[in-house]
Amino acid sequence: MKTNGIYKTKFKNGLTVVLKEVHVAPVISWWVWYRVGSRHERSGTTGISHWVEHMMFKGTKKFPGNTADREIARDGGFRNAMTWIDWTAYFETMPAATIDYALRLEADRMRAALFPPKEVESERTVIISERQMYENEPTFRLSEEVQNAAFRVHPYHHEVIGDLADLHSMTRADLVAHYHHYYAPNNAIVVAVGDFDRRALLARLKTLFGEHAAVERPALAPRPEPAQKGERRVTISDEGETAYVTFAYHAPAATDPDFYPMVALDSILAGASSFNMFGGGGTSNKSSRLYQALVQTGLAAGVSGTLTPTVDPYLYSVFATVRAGQTLEAVEAALDAEIDRMRREPVSADELRKAVKQAKALFAYGAESVTNQGFWLGFTEVLQDYTWFENYLPRLEAVTVADIQRVAQKYLARTSRTVGHVRPAQPA
Amino acid sequence: MPKKKEKKLTTAANSLPGPDDITRRELPNGVVVLARENFTSPSVVVDADLRVGALWHGREQAGLSDFTAASLMRGTARHSFAEIYEQIESVGASLSVSGGTHTSGFYGKSLAEDLDLILGLAADALRRPTFPPEQVERLRGEILTRLNIQANDTRSRASEAFYELAYPGHPYSIEEDGYPETIRALTREDLIRFHGTHYGPRGMLVTVVGAVSAEAAVDLVAKHFGDWTNPAQGDLPALPEISRPTAIVKRHVAMAGKAQSDVLLGVPGPARRHPRFLAARLANNILGVFGMGGRIGHEVREKNGLAYYAGSALNGGLGPGAWYAYAGVGSANVDRAVDLIRRELKRFLTRRVTAAELEDNQAQFIGRLPLTMETNEGVASNISSMELFGLGLDYLRRYPDLIRALTRDDLLSVAQEYLSVDGYALAVAGPE
Numbered sequence: 001m002k003t004n005g006i007y008k009t010k011f012k013n014g015l016t017v018v019l020k021e022v023h024v025a026p027v028i029s030w031w032v033w034y035r036v037g038s039r040h041e042r043s044g045t046t047g048i049s050h051w052v053e054h055m056m057f058k059g060t061k062k063f064p065g066n067t068a069d070r071e072i073a074r075d076g077g078f079r080n081a082m083t084w085i086d087w088t089a090y091f092e093t094m095p096a097a098t099i100d101y102a103l104r105l106e107a108d109r110m111r112a113a114l115f116p117p118k119e120v121e122s123e124r125t126v127i128i129s130e131r132q133m134y135e136n137e138p139t140f141r142l143s144e145e146v147q148n149a150a151f152r153v154h155p156y157h158h159e160v161i162g163d164l165a166d167l168h169s170m171t172r173a174d175l176v177a178h179y180h181h182y183y184a185p186n187n188a189i190v191v192a193v194g195d196f197d198r199r200a201l202l203a204r205l206k207t208l209f210g211e212h213a214a215v216e217r218p219a220l221a222p223r224p225e226p227a228q229k230g231e232r233r234v235t236i237s238d239e240g241e242t243a244y245v246t247f248a249y250h251a252p253a254a255t256d257p258d259f260y261p262m263v264a265l266d267s268i269l270a271g272a273s274s275f276n277m278f279g280g281g282g283t284s285n286k287s288s289r290l291y292q293a294l295v296q297t298g299l300a301a302g303v304s305g306t307l308t309p310t311v312d313p314y315l316y317s318v319f320a321t322v323r324a325g326q327t328l329e330a331v332e333a334a335l336d337a338e339i340d341r342m343r344r345e346p347v348s349a350d351e352l353r354k355a356v357k358q359a360k361a362l363f364a365y366g367a368e369s370v371t372n373q374g375f376w377l378g379f380t381e382v383l384q385d386y387t388w389f390e391n392y393l394p395r396l397e398a399v400t401v402a403d404i405q406r407v408a409q410k411y412l413a414r415t416s417r418t419v420g421h422v423r424p425a426q427p428a
Numbered sequence: 429m430p431k432k433k434e435k436k437l438t439t440a441a442n443s444l445p446g447p448d449d450i451t452r453r454e455l456p457n458g459v460v461v462l463a464r465e466n467f468t469s470p471s472v473v474v475d476a477d478l479r480v481g482a483l484w485h486g487r488e489q490a491g492l493s494d495f496t497a498a499s500l501m502r503g504t505a506r507h508s509f510a511e512i513y514e515q516i517e518s519v520g521a522s523l524s525v526s527g528g529t530h531t532s533g534f535y536g537k538s539l540a541e542d543l544d545l546i547l548g549l550a551a552d553a554l555r556r557p558t559f560p561p562e563q564v565e566r567l568r569g570e571i572l573t574r575l576n577i578q579a580n581d582t583r584s585r586a587s588e589a590f591y592e593l594a595y596p597g598h599p600y601s602i603e604e605d606g607y608p609e610t611i612r613a614l615t616r617e618d619l620i621r622f623h624g625t626h627y628g629p630r631g632m633l634v635t636v637v638g639a640v641s642a643e644a645a646v647d648l649v650a651k652h653f654g655d656w657t658n659p660a661q662g663d664l665p666a667l668p669e670i671s672r673p674t675a676i677v678k679r680h681v682a683m684a685g686k687a688q689s690d691v692l693l694g695v696p697g698p699a700r701r702h703p704r705f706l707a708a709r710l711a712n713n714i715l716g717v718f719g720m721g722g723r724i725g726h727e728v729r730e731k732n733g734l735a736y737y738a739g740s741a742l743n744g745g746l747g748p749g750a751w752y753a754y755a756g757v758g759s760a761n762v763d764r765a766v767d768l769i770r771r772e773l774k775r776f777l778t779r780r781v782t783a784a785e786l787e788d789n790q791a792q793f794i795g796r797l798p799l800t801m802e803t804n805e806g807v808a809s810n811i812s813s814m815e816l817f818g819l820g821l822d823y824l825r826r827y828p829d830l831i832r833a834l835t836r837d838d839l840l841s842v843a844q845e846y847l848s849v850d851g852y853a854l855a856v857a858g859p860e
Contacts, residue, residue, distance in 0.1 A: 024468045026443070026798050027799055066719060070718075070719055074787075095799070121733070122731070126733050129688060129757060242580065272517070283521060283522050287517045288517075301574065321573060324573045325569070354517070361539055368803055
């Protein structure tokens with residue numbers, strides 16, 4: 001299948017391959033995505049997907065220790081990996097002439113990572129340290145508590161980093177089993193964007209990945225979250241002087257038609273934001289309704305909204321930093337007033353037009369580098385397929401003011417939200 | 429579909445920006461415009477520096493330069509705050525003005541068709557700000573809230589302590605953001621005076637990269653900034669001499685409710701224009717960047733599992749920016765991490781790096797050039813640096829040879845000139 005320069009195929013072993021030639025600079029961004037994240041974890045082994053990701057940097061027989069770090073760095077490339085609720089992704093963005101090393105590396109570590117016992121133990125403390133870094137931030141502790149409260153049943157309940165108890169108790173055998181179960185061609189998507197010849201690259205990928213056998217995977221269906229019947233509240237105490245307030249509402253999944261009116265709603269309420277984790281440039285939110293109502297009135301020092309495209313229904317949240325000298329209660333009341341207005345009155349046609357124009361600009365920025373494009377193609381394959389990416393703007397353009405009011409009424413109800421506060425020990 | 433042969437046209441050596449494809453124009457009032465075209469995407473970035481910053485005021489007015497820069501977009505003779513942001517955000521663009529130590533500036537990104545709008549709004553902000561009293565007070569509240577957040581952040585607290593120890597009596601020891609007491613004391617008149625006497629076209633640099641012809645970019649900058657004059661604009665302040673620590677100076681900032689500590693250990697380093705800066709940068713890469721945090725990352729994170737992040741950094745800049753090692757570690761491991769960093773420093777100062785290390789790091793510096801030039805942001809930042817630091821517009825073309833010329837002895841001697849295990853500043857912020 002080939003549309004708009006994007007070529008997609010599936011190998012016999014189930015590996016999905018998405019390629020796009022871009023000959024702007026002599027650079028290639030190469031990605032491997034696995035459909036595994038905290039969504040696939042159970043109590044007792046929370047954080048296991050992220051820990052496996054760390055272990056993928058500890059070598060295979062063919063690429064022992066940290067030789068890959070050295071090779072990729074000396075070729076002038078950069079690499080990283082990310083674990084998220086729905087997926088785990090690895091990428092190398094390299095000068096085009098040196099890409100073969102990264103192709104071989106990913107093909108090998110799909111099945112042959114070693115998990116050296118000593119490295120497992122050393123990484124245990126590194127990850128605990130990573131968790132402690134997050135815990136230093138009151139806003140992390142707030143979002144963790146809000147997520148815990150909002151999801152009682154679905155595995156979106158816990159943070160990707162995992163619970164400390166599990167980080168202490170998980171074993172090497174747990175990690176290896178998780179790896180063998182999920183790291184397989186029929187659970188993976190490979191993406192390349194950049195300065196290559198498609199046919200030559202495809203032949204190379206067949207050689208490198210074709211030998212991996214598909215694994216049998218029991219169908220995984222995370223336990224669905226039952227409808228929330230009543231507001232939930234959590235409060236964090238903090239030694240700092242700053243208070244924060246957040247509202248988190250259950251939101252539609254990325255493939256739900258309601259997702260697009262929610263994007264427009266977020267843009268009008270809290271400002272436009274890009275879904276690309278590599279940004280590429282955005283716009284400020286000072287003309288948004290929440291900024292006008294909270295920051296311009298001197299109640300808050302900042303405000304934002306977050307809508308995330310996810311496989312299962314996740315959360316839409318708004319977040320405000322209480323300005324020194326103001327109260328949580330005053331900020332919460334102002335947030336409530338704006339959200340109630342969103343439910344009560346249709347937005348104006350001008351507001352909607354602006355949201356669409358903003359989305360177009362952000363979309364253009366988000367596709368500027370090959371790394372950004374690689375992110376989009378893989379990310380949307382995990383959600384559905386790359387046509388999600390291609391159809392994003394047309395679907396957003398089709399949203400009406402009535403759609404926005406309808407989704408506001410459907411999703412932004414007080415009875416199905418979680419309210420979170422960070423309450424300072426000594427308010428400023 | 430392009431063929432292999434055609435692809436060769438985009439190889440690194442001739443796609444690097446240089447004097448033949450960067451347009452450089454000096455306007456009569458002193459503004460230097462640099463432009464490079466790139467029509468592969470529909471956007472444009474503009475990156476501008478002005479010679480004004482925190483060096484132009486003392487500790488008693490700490491935060492004045494930042495506060496002034498942040499006020500400029502809050503209302504102008506032509507537009508209210510709301511109108512300014514409605515125009516920017518309606519087209520999905522961004523524009524921000526920010527203050528620094530040696531320079532302040534603005535940065536914008538938009539679709540190419542909106543460059544005129546962005547430059548017009550930036551010129552209004554820089555040349556015709558009105559400092560509306562209610563906006564100044566709103567901003568003051570936001571800054572005070574931000575200072576509260578930083579006071580509760582281990583990295584910010586460690587950094588503040590580090591600069592006080594490493595740069596005693598030097599302007600770099602003053603927090604650019606200011607302190608609650610100085611922010612409370614600054615008046616609207618202070619901001620107006622600071623703007624009136626220091627903001628001007630002399631030394632201003634505007635770089636435009638993107639889907640706009642170079643001539644059009646120069647014309648647009650000239651349209652908005654070409655007739656700007658400010659006879660009151662003062663000269664560059666002199667930077668006091670720096671003295672490197674001759675002993676170990678330490679500070680621990682105790683913070684309740686924290687899970688781990690941030691550690692910074694280092695000294696004042698070479699400025700970007702210093703002849704040995706590149707040697708220091710390559711040395712630093714081996715010490716604390718290459719792969720996963722260089723030698724320090726390898727010891728602290730990979731071998732001993734003490735930290736999620738550990739490495740070293742060299743700031744450079746117009747003055748003697750810091751050269752320091754850093755790590756985020758559990759409080760029980762702070763001493764061990766510091767010992768490991770000291771051990772690595774000692775080894776680094778005693779023996780030359782290996783030939784393989786030198787070669788790997790040289791290859792990385794040269795090999796990554798095409799990646800840093802892939803976006804308009806990357807190109808603009810490189811062009812601005814070449815001009816700001818006086819490196820010459822052919823610098824990127826000469827760069828591979830400059831890197832290849834560095835030797836193991838160069839790296840050892842530059843490390844010995846700056847770093848020491850007996851004289852450095854050590855700041856730790858975290859649990860008691």
